[in-house]
Amino acid sequence: MDDFNSETDSDYTSYWRDWFISSRGNEYFCEIDEDYLTDRFNLTGLNGEVQYYQYALDLVTDVFDLDCDDEMRETIEKSARHLYGLVHARYIVTTRGLAKMLEKYKKADFGKCPRVMCEAHPLLPMGQADNPNAKAVKLYCARCEDIYNPKSSRHSAIDGAYFGTSFHNIIFQVYPALIPAKSYDRYVPRVFGFKVHAPAALIRWQHAERDEMRRRLRKLEIESGFKDDEGDVEAEDSEEEEEEEEADPEVFENGEAQGGQVGPVA
Template sequence: MDDFVSETDSEYTSYWRDWFISSRGNEYFCEIDEDYLTDRFNLTGLNTEVQYYQYALDLVTDVFDLDCDDEMRETIEKSARHLYGLVHARYVVTTRGLTKMLEKYKKSDFGKCPRVTCHSHPLLPMGLSDIPNVRPVKLYCARCEDIYNPKSTRHAVIDGAYFGTSFHNILFQVYPAYIPSKSTERYIPRVYGFKVHASAALIRWQTAKRDDMKRRLRRQGIDSGLTDDDGEEIEVVEEDEDQDLARHNRDQDASRNSTAVA
């Protein structure tokens, strides 16, 4: 921004989009075609979302010629960045926008997955909300199907709504050849080659299942009599559970029949 302070208005606005895309922290954005920006249909509803909408649009489209003070110019500049981000979310799901973002994806411009077993697979920016100023941008890995925070603080403050919640999924729908094979590798803790606490994990799972069964029987008013060493009672409980399942199925059938008669 400082590079343009001493420039004239025409020189300042002639390269606004080039300046925005090349600025540090804006590497996730692609350049929006001018004909897309000048088509008012693509901007429907944004006039209520952006302060000084018309001035901001003029600045983005390189026709800004308002003579104003530095404070006003800074406010319009902020609005222009916000407007560009909102239009960007719409543009990246178009055919042209998907093509540009795919090229950046293939060059790993958005970073690589930090998960070791994903072997540095490229990431894609995504939002957790389509509403502005709600959640910052996240990075999605198509291999492990998980999301991560950007490494750089400059990227971490970008609004997730500037990419939207659907872009990353739409890209792989349009370009299915780029869907990676899923990561099946999992880290297994070991000590001298032996798995750590494998039996403890099984015991925790069994205990959780037993406790869940007790709660369900207690809700039914049934005294299970379960103890840690009583296998006989467990068999009785399983029979009761089967009876409860059969009763539930009969109730559902009766409900469907009554609905059909009505």
Template sequence: MDDFASDTDSDYTSYWRDWFIAARGNEYFCEIDEDYLTDRFNLTGLNTEVQYYQYALDLVTDVFDIEVDDDMREQIEKSARHLYGLVHARYIVTTRGLAKMMEKYKQGVFGRCPRVICSSQHLLPMGQHDTPSHSNVKLYCPKCEDIYNPKSSRHNSIDGAYFGTSFHNILFQVYPALLPPKTQRRYEPRLYGFRVHASAALMRWQEERREEMKERLRVKGLEAGFEEGEEGEGGEESEDDEVGDGQDGIDDMFEGGGAVAAAH
């Protein structure tokens, strides 16, 4: 009989959290342990960030027993969801929280990377800010190291602060075996097997090398003669010819280097 009563009390205590986790759009969240929620140390500072803080905490821990009107109940419910999200960001970087989120990650609950070359790599939720109301939750791919918007509008409306900016990195520090090998593969546009814009890529490479050479000449105090050779308009023939020959020599050198690089 005592065991039955204990089970019933346990079910009642976790009712609000069960409802919250089971609600559509909340699949990214894990259930926070009751002992974590009832430890005031874990809630430090949140009383100034959540409206109706004590009522919201009572609702989350299922000890709320005050009769209020519908409008007030709605406000408290909104505060309870916000409070749960803020506590969630702290909980998921604990040992228990990381273990729960790791299981969700392995099951692919957070979705898969839309990038084809990542081969359906599992994603992790993350925030771009630790302060609420700055940006919505994003999905991080550990393979291409890029972030994406959730597909579902329900998930896309979740505040990113409920997961924080550090959780995904901490997870791979604790579980390094889960970190996939990085991919350096990039899609290359081709026409009938030939790379598109290969000549444009070569020209960009030559331009970059040319700019580096200009910078080295400037550092060595040779800036004036080099620049006048580019910008001079019909000056004295002897000086223009000297500078022009130097510029042509540099260009030829880079063109030769570019040809060698392209051959490789």
């Protein structure tokens, strides 16, 4: 019985996919079903993306029997990892793939949000581009709706295209009960209990609103009533004249302008 168990375990661990999933740095990946990998429809267009595509596919599906040197084997191994990642991006948006990633999400296998206000909410891997070799994988928090870099350097080296730009949103469309309550809490800087820069921010906002209101009143030719309005109007008029002069330099070329002659008044 012991011999049978050891032989079974040895055969099981000899599968390439099991070795890939159990390797350090590949914790974000789920295992792709063999029937999905052997369906050519699911691999459409990948033969042009992967070097030694057929050999790589044979290695992933455990039918590789090519006798080659170590350098060639290493190249095919690299292509197999790339192929698995590209297929993985397609697989995890299927019903079966979403269920597997959901289990990893519930166990927080992808990490927890580093933001204090999110109270260690689980993260999801995501890509910022669907094309390979463009952006590394990021981690998305559904509570604060922000993205973060992985803590481990091994995870930071994973291509974001292996998860795609849609998976982290699709999983909440399929499982809406997982959508967390949004985090509206924000850190408020304080000094001895008093808010920092709150009056200054309010004054800046008031100035911006006042300037916008004055511009609207001038367009409507309505008296604003501000004391410094006349000086601002003259300043804006001079700026408009300068802009017109820059826009039509030929008009001022001979010292003349529309409506009169430009020059000192006697």
